[in-house]
Amino acid sequence: MKSISKWLSKNLIRIYAFFAFVYLFIPVAYTFIFSFNDSRKTNLVWRGFTLDKWKNPCGAPDVCSALGNSFIIGLTATVISTILGTLIAFALGRYKFRGRSGTNLLIFLPMATPEIVLGASLLTMFVNIGFNTSLTSVIIAHVMFCISFVVVTVKARVATLDPKLEQAAMDLYANEWQTFRRVTLPLLAPGIAAAALLAFSLSFDDFIITNFTAGTVNTFPKFVYVSAGRGIPAQANVIGSAMFFIALIIVIVGQVVSRKRQKL
Amino acid sequence: MAAFKGTSTKVFGLNENRSALPYLLLLPGLLWLTLFFIVPIFSLGQMSTKVSGGETGEFVQSYRFSNYLDAFSASQEQFLRSFVYGILATLIALAISYPLAYAIAFKSGKWKNILLVLVVAPFFVSFLLRTIAWKQILGEEGPVVSFLRTLHLISPQTSITSSAFAVVTGLAYNFLPFMTLPIYASLERIDPRTLEAASDLYANGFTTFRKVTLPLSMPGVVAGTLLTFIPAAGDYINATILGSPANKMLGNVIEARFFKIVDYPAAAALSFTLMAAILVLVTLYIRRAGTEELI
Numbered sequence: 001m002k003s004i005s006k007w008l009s010k011n012l013i014r015i016y017a018f019f020a021f022v023y024l025f026i027p028v029a030y031t032f033i034f035s036f037n038d039s040r041k042t043n044l045v046w047r048g049f050t051l052d053k054w055k056n057p058c059g060a061p062d063v064c065s066a067l068g069n070s071f072i073i074g075l076t077a078t079v080i081s082t083i084l085g086t087l088i089a090f091a092l093g094r095y096k097f098r099g100r101s102g103t104n105l106l107i108f109l110p111m112a113t114p115e116i117v118l119g120a121s122l123l124t125m126f127v128n129i130g131f132n133t134s135l136t137s138v139i140i141a142h143v144m145f146c147i148s149f150v151v152v153t154v155k156a157r158v159a160t161l162d163p164k165l166e167q168a169a170m171d172l173y174a175n176e177w178q179t180f181r182r183v184t185l186p187l188l189a190p191g192i193a194a195a196a197l198l199a200f201s202l203s204f205d206d207f208i209i210t211n212f213t214a215g216t217v218n219t220f221p222k223f224v225y226v227s228a229g230r231g232i233p234a235q236a237n238v239i240g241s242a243m244f245f246i247a248l249i250i251v252i253v254g255q256v257v258s259r260k261r262q263k264l
Numbered sequence: 265m266a267a268f269k270g271t272s273t274k275v276f277g278l279n280e281n282r283s284a285l286p287y288l289l290l291l292p293g294l295l296w297l298t299l300f301f302i303v304p305i306f307s308l309g310q311m312s313t314k315v316s317g318g319e320t321g322e323f324v325q326s327y328r329f330s331n332y333l334d335a336f337s338a339s340q341e342q343f344l345r346s347f348v349y350g351i352l353a354t355l356i357a358l359a360i361s362y363p364l365a366y367a368i369a370f371k372s373g374k375w376k377n378i379l380l381v382l383v384v385a386p387f388f389v390s391f392l393l394r395t396i397a398w399k400q401i402l403g404e405e406g407p408v409v410s411f412l413r414t415l416h417l418i419s420p421q422t423s424i425t426s427s428a429f430a431v432v433t434g435l436a437y438n439f440l441p442f443m444t445l446p447i448y449a450s451l452e453r454i455d456p457r458t459l460e461a462a463s464d465l466y467a468n469g470f471t472t473f474r475k476v477t478l479p480l481s482m483p484g485v486v487a488g489t490l491l492t493f494i495p496a497a498g499d500y501i502n503a504t505i506l507g508s509p510a511n512k513m514l515g516n517v518i519e520a521r522f523f524k525i526v527d528y529p530a531a532a533a534l535s536f537t538l539m540a541a542i543l544v545l546v547t548l549y550i551r552r553a554g555t556e557e558l559i
Contacts, residue, residue: 014371016364016367017368020363021379021382023360024440025382026398027386027393027394027401028386028389031394034397044405088289088290091287103294106294106298106302112494113542114497116515116519117308117498117536118304120535121301121304124304124532125303128307128310144297147296208500208501224393224396243388244389246388251384252381255381
């Protein structure tokens, strides 16, 4: 009896963490299980197992065009925000200049502003200047809120770099561009990759800002939100689950690759 | 999400040459933020004092600052609720995340990286799908309610969804990784030798935690609470999906004013008030917590 209570108190925090993970994964498991449901229009009650929805994920009307838009928006916003954010992170991490604290503030503020305010203000501006909301306006908005997250992620990586490596390259007659291209950039790569993945998942999953700036353009989150009223087709569960596994594979492969690189 | 990790206070080996290069690097990104963050915030401010101008449906500037009073008094209740729900959700997320982050940082051995991935992994399933999943799990036809009802633990009239409880736990759930990751990051940076030193000086486990670990992890706690509270207070999705009309938050009011009532000035005034209130609260909190290195 005593040994059981001793074991419990020793492992209490592990048990707690286990239940925290259970809590985190309950809705994920539910979404995954109901992607196999032989559902009709709504996907509320279990009607039996089927692979139909996985074989035909575009079976529900509009779901794949919405998904396509989400990919276009996500990829474009990721590329632009990763480039712009990395440049800022590099400037902040490597140079001393006037206006540093102002720059830091400008990076911090979008993260400290609720999404609904960001969306509302962009919509107001677009209305004011008579700019029609479309795919372009969503991409503009997504780049805006992704930049800050890219900057903080890459900046953390810049801070761990040893400037002596760059000095060594310069001593070996590499010019500033060559040093950046051959030394700094490869060392920053894992941070940049993490930032890009973060930017893509923020953009892909965003609903509030998209809802304000997309006009009639449909995205996957918008599709889910709109169909929530009359029942979400199981195809949405298929796409959600598939995204989950794809992202998981990317992250795990990334970790394996970076561990191998460290060993070399 | 490694937010606020490497901050500006300690940067070694900075180049001090007065070249234009850093400004060139900053220019495109900061220009984007100026055009699509700062300028829109000003448009929002301008819009908030306009009045609707009759037939054309356009809004005309008339510097009517009482828009703020009107909008605020019409939605005081939702305003207060946003902050109460936001704070409660932040506290719940903290209570779940701190032990979780602690276990990952100190008790997970070689599983550390995998567990970290697992914290972020639920994020990859659209948050709307997960919130709707909660609604169905806890809903009228879901397994939890019927189980509790057969055990007579709750009356047939009681439901879990459409309640403040559902909205607050939904908010806490949705922003959990934003709390866990910064806390983990600051726990992970603690030098194990400081903990050994504490036990060498006869501190027991609890004293070591209270006097050494907890203070050293405070930057993570501050960052995590901010990253959770700010989106939670501005959210309206959880209130829409998991709540009843009695659980509407300020976000719901703003959304309705924009899209259903098309009263842009009132919506702008409310958005502005929400942003200002959050910024004031955040500034006070950062001052209290003494972590200036967040910015």
